[in-house]
Amino acid sequence: MIEPIQLILILFVLFALSRAYLRYEEGKIRTGEFVFWVVIWVSAIIAIIWPRTVGYLSQTFGIGRPADLILYVALILLFYLIFRAYVALDSIEEEITKIVREVAIKKGKKK
């Protein structure tokens, strides 16, 4: 028997998966990134449909409550993604500087 909350979560995860697939099709994310997201969302589906699997996992890791395991994993993932975003932002900054530099040099003025 599937509870309504499980249905909603599954629908959301499927939606997220489809987005990841579309990005991959467009070539906006690399194969590695796509695989990363597939692994994340597929494990989310497994956890939603069979919540007991999380229980087994948390026990093997020595974490008392299954929900804690999810929280830890989510937190680590978030930190990692923020770091990645920082890196991306940094390279965008560098690219902006390059453009500004070219414009400045090409339009050099002298009276």
Added chain:
Amino acid sequence: MVRSNSDNPWSYDNIMKPFIIIPAYNEEKTLGIVIDGLRKYNYENIVVVNDCSTDNTEKIALQKGAIVLNHIINRGQGATLATGTEYALRQGADIIVHFDADGQMQAEDIVALTEPLIKKEADITLGSRFLTKKSNIPTSIRIVLLLGRIFLRTLYGVKLTDPQSGFRALSRKAAQRIEIKQDRAEHASEILIEMFKKKLVCKEVPVTIKYTDYSQQRTQHGKFHFWSGIKIATRVILKRLFRAVRQR
């Protein structure tokens, strides 16, 4: 304008073509005097890189006969210096001097600063405030500079009396090989790290830096404030980390 090298190959001016790069962000108060000071010593290629100033910086620079490069977006001092350096390289500069617009640096010191480059004794020269007693450095700045020195020495093995000096001259070779990627005030540390990595020969030259009330007001918000020192150090480390991640 610069005469061509074929006119008189033995003339000292013609052998070396120095470019003076002045990064400027809202420097209308001092820029004019600084350019006049440089003109007195017959420097022909004065490049003002205007980092999106909101005052009359551009107008004054043009009036005084400098070449003006305008950043359409403010990118910070490091980026501004790199723009000027890149321009000078494309114009065939042999020597590139980094000079400040706030009137702290003295045009007369450029001769001594560029001499080791002309004689091919060094690839890069740094003006040092500590090789001479003439600079009136406030204590607060001294402390921050000391910390910066310790930071660079322990992390990167940079051994210099004044590593944070912004007054420097680069040979064409050095300018081509040193990449300034840090947009903000971290360029001083970055240039040194690059310099040591690429094994360029560096020489320190004593210079006089005058700390006026005006320059103090400006730098208190900028380069030498204690917290900006910490911020700079953090960014130097983070940038290394980011680059390592991206190159993977």
